[in-house]
Each structure stands twice: as C-alpha cells, then as structure tokens.
Amino acid sequence: MLSPTLPLKSTLILAPKPYLYAPKPTHFRLPINFHKLRMASHEGFRLIAQMGENHEPRTLIEYVGKGGINVGDDLVILIDHLQYACKKIASLVASPFSSSLANCAGGSGSSSGSDRDAPKPLDILSNEIILSSLHRSGKVAVVASEENEAPVCLTDDGPFVVVMDPLDGSRNIDASIPTGTIFGVYNRLAEIDHLPEEERASLNSLQSGTRLVAAGYVLYSSATIFCVTFGTGVQAFTLDRSTGDFVLTHPGIKIPSRGQIYSVNDARYFDWPEGLRQYIDTIRQGKGQYPKKYSARYICSLVADFHRTLLYGGVAMNPRDHLRLVYEANPLSFIAEQAGGKGSDGKNRILSIQPVKLHQRLPLFLGSPEDIQELESYGDVQQRVNPGYDV
Numbered sequence: 001m002l003s004p005t006l007p008l009k010s011t012l013i014l015a016p017k018p019y020l021y022a023p024k025p026t027h028f029r030l031p032i033n034f035h036k037l038r039m040a041s042h043e044g045f046r047l048i049a050q051m052g053e054n055h056e057p058r059t060l061i062e063y064v065g066k067g068g069i070n071v072g073d074d075l076v077i078l079i080d081h082l083q084y085a086c087k088k089i090a091s092l093v094a095s096p097f098s099s100s101l102a103n104c105a106g107g108s109g110s111s112s113g114s115d116r117d118a119p120k121p122l123d124i125l126s127n128e129i130i131l132s133s134l135h136r137s138g139k140v141a142v143v144a145s146e147e148n149e150a151p152v153c154l155t156d157d158g159p160f161v162v163v164m165d166p167l168d169g170s171r172n173i174d175a176s177i178p179t180g181t182i183f184g185v186y187n188r189l190a191e192i193d194h195l196p197e198e199e200r201a202s203l204n205s206l207q208s209g210t211r212l213v214a215a216g217y218v219l220y221s222s223a224t225i226f227c228v229t230f231g232t233g234v235q236a237f238t239l240d241r242s243t244g245d246f247v248l249t250h251p252g253i254k255i256p257s258r259g260q261i262y263s264v265n266d267a268r269y270f271d272w273p274e275g276l277r278q279y280i281d282t283i284r285q286g287k288g289q290y291p292k293k294y295s296a297r298y299i300c301s302l303v304a305d306f307h308r309t310l311l312y313g314g315v316a317m318n319p320r321d322h323l324r325l326v327y328e329a330n331p332l333s334f335i336a337e338q339a340g341g342k343g344s345d346g347k348n349r350i351l352s353i354q355p356v357k358l359h360q361r362l363p364l365f366l367g368s369p370e371d372i373q374e375l376e377s378y379g380d381v382q383q384r385v386n387p388g389y390d391v
C-alpha cells in the first residue's frame with residue numbers, strides 16, 4: 001500500500017569509494033588522508049549494521065511503523081509520501097540548475113510567444129512536489145501552504161490536515177546556503193464536515209498549535225536531515241544517499257537547558273525596542289544569568305538556524321512580525337517543546353496563540369528554556385517598527 005520508498009535515481013548512485021579516486025601525482029599534494037576517509041566510511045557502515053542488529057528502528061519508516069512507535073497506518077502513509085517528496089526537493093536544491101530556478105521570475109503558465117512552460121521558482125516547484133505527493137497519499141483532506149493564498153482541499157475523507165512552508169530560505173539558494181521544509185500535521189475536524197468547503201478548509205488550517213499530531217522540518221544542507229516529533233520526543237534522520245533511506249542519527253534530541261549562542265539579524269539593532277537591546281548587550285558581554293560571553297550565529301535561513309539551536313542550545317529569534325504562526329512558528333515550537341525547549345512570541349507561549357489568519361505573522365523566539373525565560377524577563381523584546389528591509 002505504501003508509495004515506493006525507492007530512492008530517486010540520483011540517490012541510488014553509490015557513494016564513491018575514496019581510494020578509487022586518489023589524485024594523480026601533481027606538483028602539490030591535496031591535504032586528504034585517504035586512509036582516514038576509508039576508515040571513516042567503514043566505521044559508518046559498521047555503525048549502521050550494528051543498529052540493525054540491535055533491532056532498533058533504523059529508518060524513518062521503521063521508526064513510525066509497527067516495529068517503532070506505531071503512529072498508525074494512515075500517518076505512516078502520509079509520512080512516507082512526505083519523505084519521498086522531500087527527497088525530490090533535496091535533489092532539486094542540490095542540482096546545477098537550482099540557482100537559475102531560484103531566480104527565474106516564475107509562473108505556472110506558458111511563457112508568452114512560446115508553447116514551452118516557463119520554468120518555475122524552486123519554492124513553487126517544491127510546493128507542487130509536496131502537494132502532489134500528499135494528494136497521492138489519499139490521507140490528507142486539506143493543505144495550507146505558504147505558497148497558496150488559501151488552503152487547498154485534496155481528499156474529502158483524508159484523516160489529516162497538513163500545514164507547511166515547502167521551501168523556506170530559497171532566497172539563499174544562489175549562495176548554496178541551507179534551506180528547509182517545515183510541516184505540521186493535524187487531525188481533520190470531522191465535526192465540521194457539513195460546512196461549505198472553503199469554511200471547512202479554513203477552520204481546519206487554523207487549529208491551535210496545541211492540537212498538532214506531528215511536526216517536523218527537513219534541512220537541505222551538507223546533509224539532508226528529517227527531524228520530526230509525534231508528541232513523544234524528537235528524532236532526526238539523515239538521508240543516506242547510497243540507499244535513499246532516512247536513517248536515525250539523532251535519537252531523542254534534547255536541547256541544552258542553556259546555550260551560549262544567540263541568533264538574530266542584528267543589523268536591525270536600532271529598530272529594536274530597549275528591552276531586546278539590553279538583553280543582547282548583556283549576554284554578549286557575559287553579564288547575564290549565565291556568566292559567559294555569548295557568540296552570534298545567523299544564517300538567515302529559519303530551518304538551519306533552528307536546527308543548530310536545537311542541537312547546541314541558545315536562542316534563535318526574529319523579533320519583528322515576519323515569520324508565520326501557522327506553518328513556521330507552531331511546528332517549530334512544538335518540536336522545541338518536545339525537545340525540552342520553548343517557543344515564544346516574547347510574551348506568550350506560541351502554541352497557545354489561536355491563529356486567526358492563515359498567513360499571520362508574529363515575532364518568534366525559539367530555544368533553550370533558561371535562555372527564553374531570561375529573554376522574556378526583559379519584557380520589551382518585540383520589534384514594533386517594521387519598515388521593510390531590502391535584504
């Protein structure tokens with residue numbers, strides 16, 4: 001019944017054995033230790049074989065299935081289709097054409113004067129890839145996407161509703177900077193099935209974040225990482241390009257209770273409120289509750305900044321009304337909480353904010369519980385000035 005979990009053609013290509021590609025002698029030597037590389041790849045295979053021997057769920061699909069946490073057949077099928085779509089996107093963003101796709105004016109129709117379809121920008125293509133995969137799953141009633149003005153109805157009796165940002169950070173593609181997909185899954189509200197389609201779709205998409213059944217992100221970077229929670233902790237899986245599987249590499253992620261990194265676009269410092277300036281000035285001087293000088297890291301790609309924060313701790317923020325509640329803040333806050341962290345708008349828990357509009361924006365602060373608490377204690381941390389920025 002499941003969609004083929006066969007990898008994409010490109011992911012079928014076996015990883016080259018480093019020793020077959022030893023460089024021809026030249027007048028300079030590459031600083032590569034091929035013996036070490038060979039050992040590292042042997043170590044990787046030994047690790048994977050061992051995980052299999054222990055009968056631990058090894059792949060994403062094993063993890064969600066009956067041998068793992070058993071989320072139910074319907075949700076397994078949905079996740080299987082979603083991961084398949086994300087593998088396609090991973091190939092797309094890594095392709096030699098990604099940068100020209102990212103920059104093209106885009107459009108879904110034919111270009112004028114030609115009967116050939118105009119190329120579509122990557123975020124539009126990614127949206128179409130996920131939408132069609134979810135449609136084929138037969139398990140999704142409604143999809144609310146950053147790329148669609150209104151929610152899209154797929155299958156009337158599909159048990160789930162999916163909210164998503166199909167490709168966040170695509171403006172970075174030109175410079176090969178990481179991008180990501182963000183998603184959340186709700187149960188369909190069967191009690192409103194009698195309402196007209198538009199109203200049903202809207203109410204299904206505006207469910208409170210506290211009702212999320214699952215949430216995750218896929219990071220397209222040096223590795224492709226599928227990080228997910230079903231409300232019982234957070235696990236991350238890394239795409240093994242030799243088999244096409246997402247392999248469990250980060251079981252039971254726990255965010256450190258305190259980090260030493262803050263992540264924000266601090267060119268906006270002079271548009272910040274006093275409280276936020278004071279907070280950042282304090283922690284970077286090592287004068288906060290944690291007596292260490294904080295470091296700054298900001299990729300300007302939400303999934304990448306959040307992923308690093310989840311692993312290393314600290315706080316990732318965008319203090320202006322910019323990021324979206326329904327398909328960015330809610331799923332990432334659910335993951336943060338499941339990892340022991342927090343998601344806040346500077347005053348309130350994100351998950352308890354009732355969405356009123358699909359594309360609603362808000363300030364977002366995600367990270368280690370002690371860092372978020374300290375930040376909130378400054379009171380005035382939401383940037384009210386939002387003049388619009390060129391870059």
Ligand SMILES: O=P(O)(O)OC[C@H]1O[C@](O)(COP(=O)(O)O)[C@@H](O)[C@@H]1O
Nearest residue numbers: 168169265300301302303318322391
């Ligand atoms: O310009 P800012 O305020 O630094 O915002 C950057 C944030 O905007 C995003 O690029 C998303 O913005 P878009 O939805 O307009 O693409 C995030 O990936 C990133 O974290």
